Amino acid sequence: MSGDGTFLTDFATLSGFGATERGGVHREAASEADEAQWIWFGRWLADRGFTVRHDRVGNQFGLLERTPGARYLLVGSHLDSQPRGGRWDGAYGVLAAAHAVHRLGRETHALNLAVVNWFNEEGSRFTPSMFGSAVFTGGLDLAEALDTRDAAGVRVGDRLAAMGRTGTDAPALADVAAYAEIHVEQGRVLENAGTTIGLVEATWAARKYGLRVVGEQSHTGSTVMADRRDALLGAARLVVLARELSDELSAPEAPLHTSVSRMVVEPNSPVTVAREVSMNLDLRSPDEALLAHADAVLHERVPEIERSARVGVEIAGSHGWGVQPFSPAGVQLAREVADELGLSHRRIMTVAGHDSVNLNGHVPTVMLFVPSVDGISHNEGEHTTDADACAGLDLLTGVLRRLAAGGIAGS
Known part of the structure; x- marks a missing residue:
């Protein structure tokens, strides 16, 4: 599909924020590198017609409203990293979401579209992990989250305020009709099977x-x-x-x-x-x-x-x-899109936690994987091939088109 070169160029730019000499990134939540990429991504969204909003815990949203009054199909992941971590974990899902939604931006759907960069998914600086999505879904109290401190005593609320990364006019859970996330697998199941797409059916x-x-x-x-x-x-x-x-x-x-x-x-x-x-x-x-x-x-x-x-x-x-199944209808929808695109696929469970784990159970949720070379993750050697990354972007675009049309019952 056209535009893959632009996606890869943008991903290379994104990977420069907090880049390490061994090809990874060091971009913990609310660090200077995280702040720099947050500013860049906000400008990327605004330049392409998205309305950029933030909620009180620092989650960053890019909104495309084409159907006034309709709820949102939310799609994204996180841009923070582990210390000296990989450049694909989380960041691939955010940028793929932004490109996929931009591809669909001229279309009118039953649902509006929104991209999200969840705050502090990794939990390496501020605990627990999946922090921003936990507040968004009510699993973590906002006041407790804002008062959380890192090892040096830096308070989340103070750091977010200093970055200008808080707001009150972002979507809330009640505004979301469905959620989708694509991620690198962080394991070797897909690579060992010679399969391009993982259809995540449940979490460990x-x-x-x-x-x-x-x-x-x-x-x-x-x-x-x-x-x-x-x-x-x-x-x-x-x-x-x-x-x-x-x-x-x-x-x-x-x-x-x-x-x-x-x-x-x-x-x-x-x-x-x-x-x-x-x-x-x-x-x-x-x-x-x-x-x-x-x-x-x-x-x-x-x-x-x-x-x-x-x-x-x-x-x-x-x-x-606990073990949480993802929407069977969502798995089936993604399988049909993969078949249409001629992409090999298999059902898979996710061992790692993701923001989708927090959204799942609240709204219909689709989780997708692309392969990780040698299963390496949370490591500077983490890698996904350009071909697999672009195949995942194509798949996500097709999945979002169906979801935005109300492709999962209840969305």
Whole structure:
């Protein structure tokens, strides 16, 4: 389809914001690089006839209203990245959404069209992840979100105000009739199968925990080993436990993915035994029963770690979601468009969370994947081929055309 060259040129420009020397991007939410791309994208939208709006938590919208009074078909993803992350994750979905809607902009549909750049999807600077879409759908309180602070004490509300990234005249959930998102897979299923398009039929279930391991500060040299209450030792055993849960409980038909990330050690001195460690731990599986069992085993084994390491372990907070099917009608609609375009496709589940997970259940939602080379993600080596990226754009355009005409019942 014509215009793919323009899309790739625009994507190269977008990838320059926060670019790293190894081909990735470092563009955490509300950073200077994120602010620069936000300004660029707002101008891109305005130059093409979109009305640019922001809501109170910094979500950025580009509106094309051709049918006064009609609700919106909302489509997008996020432009923030992980630290030294990949340039495709999220950003591809936002720019593909903008180009697809621009292609349809001269047409009149039952629904109006809107592109969204969700604020802080990654959750690397401000937690939790999928932040802006959670506020939009009522899963996260606005006041709590605005008062969230990063590790340096920077408050979300203050930073958004300084950027001029807040408003009150953006669409609300009640104004949205349906939602669509296209994303790189972040896995190897499509590549291994030689398939161009993933039709996302459901998301894996996930449980995420904030853990606090409490010991006692002491001297690394002179403190007798038997007297030590080393919080880092307790944390290390939790890391091992997380991997053991996956090794012990996973099955081919019901895998369990486990991870520990973002560890903060206090006082983090070279000659001091750690008094406290804060860390994140998450469990994910397509089988909710297995996930519940893994959660139970985790809690059963924590007391032994407390005894053996002479520490206390607190679960400071947790959140998660269950297995969530996406609209079967949406999957079928996308399959029909892929067939019309001659694009190979398969049904697939998403392991990662996306903003679509928050929208799903509130409005009919379509989630689409294009392949990731070698399954690499959250890494500067993340890559999707130009051919697959352009095929996804063509597919998204066709899907949006049908959705905007009321292609899913209830939209």
